[in-house]
Amino acid sequence: MSETELLTGKLLFEFRTIEAMVNIYCKAHHPMKPSHSVCEQCSEFLSYANIRLDRCPYGQEKPTCNKCPVHCYKPHMKQKAREIMLFAGPRMLLPHPIMAIKHLLAERKPAPGLPPEGVSNRHERKRQMS
């Protein structure tokens, strides 16, 4: 199963948004790589973000990670996410206007409470398979 096949709905849309931001960031910061791909380091970040989305305990009701009380990212990945968002966020509007606007709106939502049990994408997938 490929990375994106794990995710559905809002989580898949969020992954596509992160992917678009990583592409913008990698193109500017790591130009020595084959065109139309991201470097190994950024690809590793994308795989990590994909797993976090799959396991996010809020499932489809996931808030923006910035305001999350759980903070599941490892510190160096959180730092990388921050760098990518800071650089690519303002550069998203022209190439990806819908993603950019949805991202901005999500950032303005208030911080959520702690997540309920068993609603992650991973839990949902297991339920559907059993």
Ligand code: SF4
């Ligand atoms: S930081 Fe919070 S919102 Fe983001 S993936 Fe982790 S648990 Fe979910």
Ligand SMILES: [Zn+2]
């Ligand atoms: Zn890169």
